[in-house]
Amino acid sequence: MRFLLTDEQRDFARTLDALLGASGTPAAVRSWAAGDHKPGRDLWARLAEAGVFALAVPEEHGGLGPLPLELTVAFIELGRHAVPGPLVETAAAAAFLHRMGDAEAATAWLPRIAAGDALVGLCPDGAPFALDADATDTVLVVRDDTVCRTGTHGPVQPALDPARRLARPLGGTVLARGPAVTAAARHATDLARLLTAAQALGLGRALLAGTVDHVGQRTQFGRAIGSFQAVKHRLADTLIGLEFAQPLVYAAALALAADAPSAGAEAAAAKAAAGEAGYAAARTALQLHGAVGYTDEPDLSLWIRKARPLRDAWGTPAECRARVLAE
Amino acid sequence: MDLDASAADAAFRDEARAWLAAHVPARPLPSLETRAGFAAHRDWEAELAADRWSVVSWPAEYGGRDASLFQWLIFEEEYYAAGAPGRVGQNGINLLAPTLFEHGTPEQCARVLGPMATGEVVWAQAWSEPEAGSDLASLRATAVRTAGGWHLRGQKTWSSRAAFADRAFGLFRSQPDTPRPHQGLTYLMFPLDAPGVTVRPIGRLDGKPAFAELFLDDVFVPDTDVIGEPGQGWRVAMSTAGNERGLTLRSPGRFSAAAERLTALWRETADPADTALRDRVADAVIGARAYQLFTYANASRLAEGSSLGAESSLNKVFWSELDIALHETALDLLGPYGALADDADEAPAHGGWADGWTFSLAGPVYAGTNEIQRNIIAERLLGLPKEARG
Numbered sequence: 001m002r003f004l005l006t007d008e009q010r011d012f013a014r015t016l017d018a019l020l021g022a023s024g025t026p027a028a029v030r031s032w033a034a035g036d037h038k039p040g041r042d043l044w045a046r047l048a049e050a051g052v053f054a055l056a057v058p059e060e061h062g063g064l065g066p067l068p069l070e071l072t073v074a075f076i077e078l079g080r081h082a083v084p085g086p087l088v089e090t091a092a093a094a095a096f097l098h099r100m101g102d103a104e105a106a107t108a109w110l111p112r113i114a115a116g117d118a119l120v121g122l123c124p125d126g127a128p129f130a131l132d133a134d135a136t137d138t139v140l141v142v143r144d145d146t147v148c149r150t151g152t153h154g155p156v157q158p159a160l161d162p163a164r165r166l167a168r169p170l171g172g173t174v175l176a177r178g179p180a181v182t183a184a185a186r187h188a189t190d191l192a193r194l195l196t197a198a199q200a201l202g203l204g205r206a207l208l209a210g211t212v213d214h215v216g217q218r219t220q221f222g223r224a225i226g227s228f229q230a231v232k233h234r235l236a237d238t239l240i241g242l243e244f245a246q247p248l249v250y251a252a253a254l255a256l257a258a259d260a261p262s263a264g265a266e267a268a269a270a271k272a273a274a275g276e277a278g279y280a281a282a283r284t285a286l287q288l289h290g291a292v293g294y295t296d297e298p299d300l301s302l303w304i305r306k307a308r309p310l311r312d313a314w315g316t317p318a319e320c321r322a323r324v325l326a327e
Numbered sequence: 328m329d330l331d332a333s334a335a336d337a338a339f340r341d342e343a344r345a346w347l348a349a350h351v352p353a354r355p356l357p358s359l360e361t362r363a364g365f366a367a368h369r370d371w372e373a374e375l376a377a378d379r380w381s382v383v384s385w386p387a388e389y390g391g392r393d394a395s396l397f398q399w400l401i402f403e404e405e406y407y408a409a410g411a412p413g414r415v416g417q418n419g420i421n422l423l424a425p426t427l428f429e430h431g432t433p434e435q436c437a438r439v440l441g442p443m444a445t446g447e448v449v450w451a452q453a454w455s456e457p458e459a460g461s462d463l464a465s466l467r468a469t470a471v472r473t474a475g476g477w478h479l480r481g482q483k484t485w486s487s488r489a490a491f492a493d494r495a496f497g498l499f500r501s502q503p504d505t506p507r508p509h510q511g512l513t514y515l516m517f518p519l520d521a522p523g524v525t526v527r528p529i530g531r532l533d534g535k536p537a538f539a540e541l542f543l544d545d546v547f548v549p550d551t552d553v554i555g556e557p558g559q560g561w562r563v564a565m566s567t568a569g570n571e572r573g574l575t576l577r578s579p580g581r582f583s584a585a586a587e588r589l590t591a592l593w594r595e596t597a598d599p600a601d602t603a604l605r606d607r608v609a610d611a612v613i614g615a616r617a618y619q620l621f622t623y624a625n626a627s628r629l630a631e632g633s634s635l636g637a638e639s640s641l642n643k644v645f646w647s648e649l650d651i652a653l654h655e656t657a658l659d660l661l662g663p664y665g666a667l668a669d670d671a672d673e674a675p676a677h678g679g680w681a682d683g684w685t686f687s688l689a690g691p692v693y694a695g696t697n698e699i700q701r702n703i704i705a706e707r708l709l710g711l712p713k714e715a716r717g
């Protein structure tokens with residue numbers, strides 16, 4: 001047993017962190033929210049070059065994976081930098097297409113996903129909206145045991161996080177039907193939960209780091225506000241939440257990589273814990289930044305707004321908790 | 328990264344499980360916080376020790392099995408899963424022994440560790456004083472130099488199990504006028520039945536009599552019972568404190584087993600429509616798993632030669648709050664039966680929740696309060712400015 005990332009995995013995370021830090025990500029988020037996808041797609045292309053999407057795609061379709069653990073490492077960094085777009089959905093769609101057993105669809109889409117050319121939406125059964133349907137090349141919609149593919153959607157709805165653009169998928173042609181679809185959708189949901197959890201964790205880490213910086217500099221009553229206990233204790237609790245969510249995320253990645261029977265429950269546990277920890281980090285960041293935290297000019301706002309939707313995407317905490325106890 | 332047990336670890340687990348299945352008493356022992364329970368638990372320590380299960384991670388020469396940290400965690404998981412008795416020797420085994428391994432002389436190790444491993448000598452921790460809890464360095468009990476040793480004077484309090492224990496270890500002020508309160512302290516061991524020691528039991532919240540305060544009136548301690556250098560007691564003690572908050576005091580097995588029992592209780596008793604209660608059960612299960620995994624990560628780091636510092640404060644806050652959540656949720660599931668003591672005629676089948684709840688409430692207080700731990704986390708792990716003091 002060695003429950004620690006390898007040096008290679010850590011290096012990969014550092015590389016992505018540096019790449020995203022140098023890429024003007026906040027500007028890409030703001031453009032994305034305004035409906036201009038160009039900077040976001042450029043970012044996406046750089047991530048593809050670094051190998052991120054290839055990790056979701058099996059070797060026979062031009063990828064390196066599927067490697068849930070490495071994907072998780074990457075998604076923590078994507079979350080840390082609040083990268084916009086249907087990242088989780090595209091990775092989960094890759095898993096879905098691979099497992100569903102339709103060779104034609106797999107051959108058509110998986111190499112493009114690996115190369116970063118295709119943004120793919122995925123709507124699980126019961127989900128009303130597709131994320132970023134106005135930016136995706138296609139959307140896969142699962143209803144019962146059927147999956148459709150569509151390129152059209154209703155109007156983009158104003159949303160809590162304007163950089164997560166929500167629209168109803170419309171129409172579509174049936175790709176496949178039957179138990180293989182259901183099984184593939186279940187697996188894709190587990191992976192999507194894991195990667196959403198990873199994003200929430202990275203987002204929370206960034207919010208905590210930014211807030212620690214702020215409270216170390218901002219003074220009131222003649223001293224740094226970070227020396228006040230009420231401030232310190234809230235940040236300590238934020239760290240505890242994130243620290244104890246992280247191993248759940250890695251363990252879920254291992255379970256998915258091994259196709260373990262516990263994978264569904266572990267992904268749900270990771271999602272519930274990391275989603276809550278990321279959201280708590282956002283609440284803390286907002287509070288401890290004072291009014292600065294409530295304005296949208298600082299980039300902080302981009303992170304704060306993402307926390308709640310990430311907590312609820314791919315299964316609310318209540319759904320995930322129910323899943324944990326389902327076996 | 329992996330969570331796979333090696334063949335040796337799997338074999339160790341099987342061996343531990345088989346031994347526990349054959350030896351764990353069928354009926355729970357009486358509470359170790361009572362005189363009769365204390366004696367019964369001391370016998371249990373001896374039974375564990377006879378087959379070298381009392382201190383698995385120690386070197387074989389002191390009665391251990393040279394088990395790795397992972398094997399120790401495995402043993403603890405099996406121990407709690409088997410519903411085995413609480414460990415009356417835990418203060419000595421978890422707090423004093425690691426200190427001796429780090430700072431003790433070979434003579435001290437040879438003399439102290441064997442009888443500790445068998446339960447023949449049960450140790451109490453004598454750190455706190457009525458005026459020195461969180462601010463431990465403000466302690467006032469003194470150690471005064473005398474021929475061949477020291478005279479201890481003063482009062483210690485809230486010493487777990489000291490009413491029935493044999494010996495104690497604690498910190499004493501040996502130099503009265505140092506610039507900082509952390510200096511001039513000496514770490515000593517002393518017998519609780521020595522001339523000059525008065526042990527007065529203090530009932531805890533549960534009324535049980537094992538907790539005690541100690542009055543020390545010129546108690547003689549020979550030089551051979553000083554741990555580390557005289558005057559260096561703070562440094563010696565802090566290595567113990569790290570153990571207390573971190574891994575060794577609260578291994579994950581205890582919470583994993585409680586989470587299993589809670590899930591079973593929920594399946595048997597809960598109204599499926601009560602999703603609020605279901606969410607709390609799930610959170611407790613998730614929390615226990617998170618603590619287990621976090622510990623595996625720490626153990627992996629330790630196995631590679633890192634040491635745990637202020638990180639142990641993360642553990643302390645997490646396990647103490649988790650323990651309360653587990654037990655409060657169980658009491659809610661039990662409804663009217665949650666109000667019964669564990670030894671009531673009509674106490675519920677999955678016993679132990681009442682005692683467990685009462686004890687869990689102390690978690691955020693002992694081993695350094697959670698407020699103090701949060702200060703440590705904020706200052707040492709997050710690098711926030713120190714509090715204004717004085």
Ligand SMILES: Cc1cc2nc3c(=O)[nH]c(=O)nc-3n(C[C@H](O)[C@H](O)[C@H](O)COP(=O)(O)OP(=O)(O)OC[C@H]3O[C@@H](n4cnc5c(N)ncnc54)[C@H](O)[C@@H]3O)c2cc1C
Nearest residue numbers: 452453454455460461485486487689692693694695696698
């Ligand atoms: C069940 C149990 C077993 C124990 N066993 C032992 C034992 O075996 N041996 C032993 O030596 N001791 C033992 N103790 C004592 C324990 O270590 C102390 O209770 C603990 O260190 C807190 O000290 P205190 O009780 O003096 O509280 P105080 O220090 O008076 O604190 C009271 C409250 O004030 C808060 N507070 C104090 N200072 C600060 C600060 N700077 N910032 C924020 N908040 C602060 C505390 O967090 C706490 O909430 C035990 C206690 C319990 C409850």
